Amino acid sequence: MSAVRLLVLGVIRKKQSAHGYAVRSELLSWRAETWTNVKPGSIYHALKQLTAEGKLSTYGTESSDKGPGRTLFALTEAGESEFRALMDAALVSVDMEELGAGIAFMDALPRAHVIEKLREQRRNSAAIRDELLAMIPSFPGRYESPHATDLLELWSGVFDNLSGWTGSVLARLEAGEYRMSD
Template identity: 50%
Template structure:
């Protein structure tokens, strides 16, 4: 999965229609480059790629548009389905960048669906932390390179922190507004 695809589809979906620069400007206002590997060129590339793949359809600039002529884009039915598939995948994903992209749009799903996905993610990251800790005795002297035991402790702590954060997010969902019903369910 690609965080940039989800982010681009999500921004265009939220605006109904947007051109590449508007998508770029919106994502940069979120400081997306600080919490993902998404950079401005990848945003423009994703817009073009999604259009080639018919996830987006081009719409001409409005006749009253001022400034440079820019091609606007809207989601196609296929793009709409992909958005929800990527969103659900991201919300259960242990990868922090993909997950962050999902959190950005989680309110596009119903609260019960978000709870299900976050609960699945919580179980996954908890199990990863347990598995990493269980591997530690298999490694020899922790003081010798490659310091695998220390690295296992580091990664276990990262996943334990993700589990705590995900549990806190689950606990606070009641205060957010979510989309009614289930617009899409990939599983």
């Protein structure tokens, strides 16, 4: 899954239509470059690719005093379906960039659906943590190959933290915090 695709579709969906510079400006205002690999070139590439795939449509240009007119994009039905599919994949992902993109737009979905997906993501994180911890006894001791055990402990800690963080978000969702699509 491409977090950039989800971010581009999500911003255009949120704004109902936008040009590339507006998408870029919105993502910069969120400081998305600090938690994703989104770059200006990847935004414009995603716009071109999504349009070629029929996920976005163009419907005119917005004039600009600072240069040529800017092409306006809107989601198509296929784009809405792509957004939903990418959201479902992102919300269960243990990849930080993908999950972050999903969290950024979770308010676009019904509360119960997001809760279901994040419960699945929490189970995935806990399962990975448990698998990593279970490997430790079979690895050489710290003095024979110290990095192997340390790496397993590092990554099991990362997934333990992710599982705990997801639990906190779930508790807030279940308590009725956040405005959701329903």
